[in-house]
Amino acid sequence: MLEVRGLHVSYYTLGGVIRAVRGVSFRVSPGKGLCIVGESGSGKTTLGLAIAGALPPNARASRGSVRIDGANILELGPEDLERVRGSLVSMVFQDPAASFNPLFTIGQTLGDIARHKLGLAERSEAREAALAALRRVGMPDPERVLDAYPHELSGGMLQRVAIAAAILPRPKVLVADEPTTMLDVTLQYQILKLLNRLKETLGLALVFITHNLGIAAEVCEDILVLYAGHMVELGPTDKVLEEPLHPYTQALIECIPRIDRGPGRLKPIPGSMPDPRRLPGGCVFHPRCPHVMDICRERDPRPVALDKRVVSCLLYNGEKGGAR
Numbered sequence: 001m002l003e004v005r006g007l008h009v010s011y012y013t014l015g016g017v018i019r020a021v022r023g024v025s026f027r028v029s030p031g032k033g034l035c036i037v038g039e040s041g042s043g044k045t046t047l048g049l050a051i052a053g054a055l056p057p058n059a060r061a062s063r064g065s066v067r068i069d070g071a072n073i074l075e076l077g078p079e080d081l082e083r084v085r086g087s088l089v090s091m092v093f094q095d096p097a098a099s100f101n102p103l104f105t106i107g108q109t110l111g112d113i114a115r116h117k118l119g120l121a122e123r124s125e126a127r128e129a130a131l132a133a134l135r136r137v138g139m140p141d142p143e144r145v146l147d148a149y150p151h152e153l154s155g156g157m158l159q160r161v162a163i164a165a166a167i168l169p170r171p172k173v174l175v176a177d178e179p180t181t182m183l184d185v186t187l188q189y190q191i192l193k194l195l196n197r198l199k200e201t202l203g204l205a206l207v208f209i210t211h212n213l214g215i216a217a218e219v220c221e222d223i224l225v226l227y228a229g230h231m232v233e234l235g236p237t238d239k240v241l242e243e244p245l246h247p248y249t250q251a252l253i254e255c256i257p258r259i260d261r262g263p264g265r266l267k268p269i270p271g272s273m274p275d276p277r278r279l280p281g282g283c284v285f286h287p288r289c290p291h292v293m294d295i296c297r298e299r300d301p302r303p304v305a306l307d308k309r310v311v312s313c314l315l316y317n318g319e320k321g322g323a324r
């Protein structure tokens, strides 16, 4: 079980402090998926890195907790963190080529992981574990792939290998950060199917990051919508997509290209995300919100539970008698 509670993450830069994640809470059970969606810069990757215990040195999780089976990732020292990475939580990225050393064969890279994370000292044992991981991700001709160098594989194959590398140490949580963005549509679909199958057969808690709400529906039971680091809506995927409560979620759904709308009818969300160093007072979404009320400029909405969901919007905070 993955449980994130009241998480805040900031980056410390020469230009000031960037508050990238501001009070996010959710749970993901084994065998289930949570999708994190939001525009560019909303804090999706930062949240993923915090869960994977892989924040860069200039980032700090200042408040909250990230628990996997009870252990708080944020409290671990460097050695414990190194032990936990892979065996408790793994991460897959958008560009698989960036996560492989080009000088090593796939067999060497996967073998290393098997040795360090599974403690398989024998070469043959490590090779067998690597092969098993490749078979698990449906890699055709896995023996040949072991002897290949990263540049000899296509983007789709390499992403499959990256997923094999991530599941090899048998983690409980898998964070996938836009893993299909660089692939063509057919391959995207195959990778989504693969992640779905893995989460079910291995009992993984899957955190799937995407800016594409249409993709979210394919893999995840639940959706978390982020806006400028704030959790604006969290709930079951079908509910959120069919009847979004937050005006930002409503706007995001309007942006999904649909056949019946035809070309040129795609509606962008007016305005842009605020500068994270100068977030507006009150509700962070108020400058772009079509339903903005006076109170939204002053008061920060607190998350409220409503219709199997959590939504952070003053339309639902009762100030206006719960009006929508």
Ligand SMILES: Nc1ncnc2c1ncn2[C@@H]1O[C@H](COP(=O)(O)OP(=O)(O)OP(=O)(O)O)[C@@H](O)[C@H]1O
Pocket: 011, 012, 013, 018, 020, 038, 039, 040, 041, 042, 043, 044, 045, 046, 047, 056, 058, 211, 276
């Ligand atoms: N290493 C870093 N140092 C300083 N600021 C950072 C760093 N990484 C991200 N940020 C800032 O943190 C905020 C959240 O960024 P993040 O990458 O988490 O967003 P995202 O939702 O993943 O965006 P995208 O869809 O473009 O991948 C942004 O304002 C970004 O500029």
Ligand SMILES: [Mg+2]
Pocket: 044, 045, 046, 177
């Ligand atoms: Mg990102």
